[in-house]
Amino acid sequence: MTFLLILAALIAFLYTGLPMFAGMFLFSCAVLIFVEGNVATLGEFVFGKLNVYLLVAIPLFMLMSHFMVRGRVVDDIYATAHTLTRHLPGGLAVATVFACTVFAAVSGSSVATALTIGKVAIPQMLKYNYDKRGIYGVVAGGGTLGILIPPSAPMVLYGFVSDTSIGALFMAGVFPGLMLALIFATYCMGVEARRERTIPDYVRPERASLPEMGTAVRRSFWALTLPPFVLGGMYFGVFTATEAAGTGALWALAIAWLIYRKFSWKDLWDGGMEAARTSAVLFMIIIGAGLFGYMLTKLNIPQEAVRLVLEYNVSQTGFMVAMMVLIFILGLILESISIILITTPVILPVMTALGIDKVWYGVLLTINLELALISPPVGMNLIVIKSITKAPLAEIDKAAIPYILMLMLGIALIIIFPQIALWLPSTMDYKS
Numbered sequence: 001m002t003f004l005l006i007l008a009a010l011i012a013f014l015y016t017g018l019p020m021f022a023g024m025f026l027f028s029c030a031v032l033i034f035v036e037g038n039v040a041t042l043g044e045f046v047f048g049k050l051n052v053y054l055l056v057a058i059p060l061f062m063l064m065s066h067f068m069v070r071g072r073v074v075d076d077i078y079a080t081a082h083t084l085t086r087h088l089p090g091g092l093a094v095a096t097v098f099a100c101t102v103f104a105a106v107s108g109s110s111v112a113t114a115l116t117i118g119k120v121a122i123p124q125m126l127k128y129n130y131d132k133r134g135i136y137g138v139v140a141g142g143g144t145l146g147i148l149i150p151p152s153a154p155m156v157l158y159g160f161v162s163d164t165s166i167g168a169l170f171m172a173g174v175f176p177g178l179m180l181a182l183i184f185a186t187y188c189m190g191v192e193a194r195r196e197r198t199i200p201d202y203v204r205p206e207r208a209s210l211p212e213m214g215t216a217v218r219r220s221f222w223a224l225t226l227p228p229f230v231l232g233g234m235y236f237g238v239f240t241a242t243e244a245a246g247t248g249a250l251w252a253l254a255i256a257w258l259i260y261r262k263f264s265w266k267d268l269w270d271g272g273m274e275a276a277r278t279s280a281v282l283f284m285i286i287i288g289a290g291l292f293g294y295m296l297t298k299l300n301i302p303q304e305a306v307r308l309v310l311e312y313n314v315s316q317t318g319f320m321v322a323m324m325v326l327i328f329i330l331g332l333i334l335e336s337i338s339i340i341l342i343t344t345p346v347i348l349p350v351m352t353a354l355g356i357d358k359v360w361y362g363v364l365l366t367i368n369l370e371l372a373l374i375s376p377p378v379g380m381n382l383i384v385i386k387s388i389t390k391a392p393l394a395e396i397d398k399a400a401i402p403y404i405l406m407l408m409l410g411i412a413l414i415i416i417f418p419q420i421a422l423w424l425p426s427t428m429d430y431k432s
Contacts, residue, residue, distance in 0.1 A: 069116055102227065105231070108150075110143050110144050110370065114384045131195060150171075305350050323361075
């Protein structure tokens, strides 16, 4: 109960208009001063929070994403996807899911995935008279894969806070990400097959010939090498997640600059500056949320949570379902990074007491954070699509509903069958 009251007070404080990091920092300082009378060790605490080698992975993965975006390789990825899927019902929608899946393995950001793929896919689907709601929905839903299919900034943060292997988390996101992509694509095919039957004399495009497929794959071959390069290196223990971020950024730069030849010195500077700015904001949020977690520990809230769970004999499944409901509610009013950093310190002792695998929970948490990106009223992917299309937000909100339900289905399947997430990391030879 104490935690819920503090959380409600923090949310009210944030709604004064303060930036997220400043709100958490000032609120936590005020509570600590009230409890302890001072914040004398604040400087040492902030330095200790950021003086962690693992955090180097965040700006490097962002740099990798910016290099690929500014290298303008997305058009080739989407064209390849369309060539391979055009004979299917809703071929363009399936191609959009395919392109989102590939780009998710490069960007690590759902918003970037929805924005980048949406700019290419939405005009194409409008050109071929796809249903507008279907267009908005597939871009919003497909975009969410950006933080589940590795690399993933939220997974790096969760791994940092929970002391969980980033490599294991990344591998655990692969099969759930592919499963959701398959669910999305199957849904698109079913909807478009039904729509096609209502169109008189509709003729579906012919299957691409093998030479056409070969040409399309060759055109985007080098862009497609980046995900297996990064993930394969971690899976086989060649390098850690941080090393993967550095080598991945170098490989992305080589692809954009030397192979595609669509990259300039200005792109290098702008990409580096954007990655630095975004990373600086994330690090400030880490400081604020870290102080919030420290304050909760001083109030004995994690210990109290463990006591209540053990007292009421809560099962693993019951606890996981309750957490998924709580995180979904928080996702309607807070952004994903804050949710990770606020809730994780409280529930880690409970997870240990119940024997819950931290990697399993990390995947479920990430999918739930995907829900926040397409749930009204402030789903970021929905706002991105509005910025591209200028469509009414209410129409985009309705288009996202099927994908919200499909993400909930994904959460249910992974709660029931944890090995969907846990099998691949159990086979890997990871260093970190």
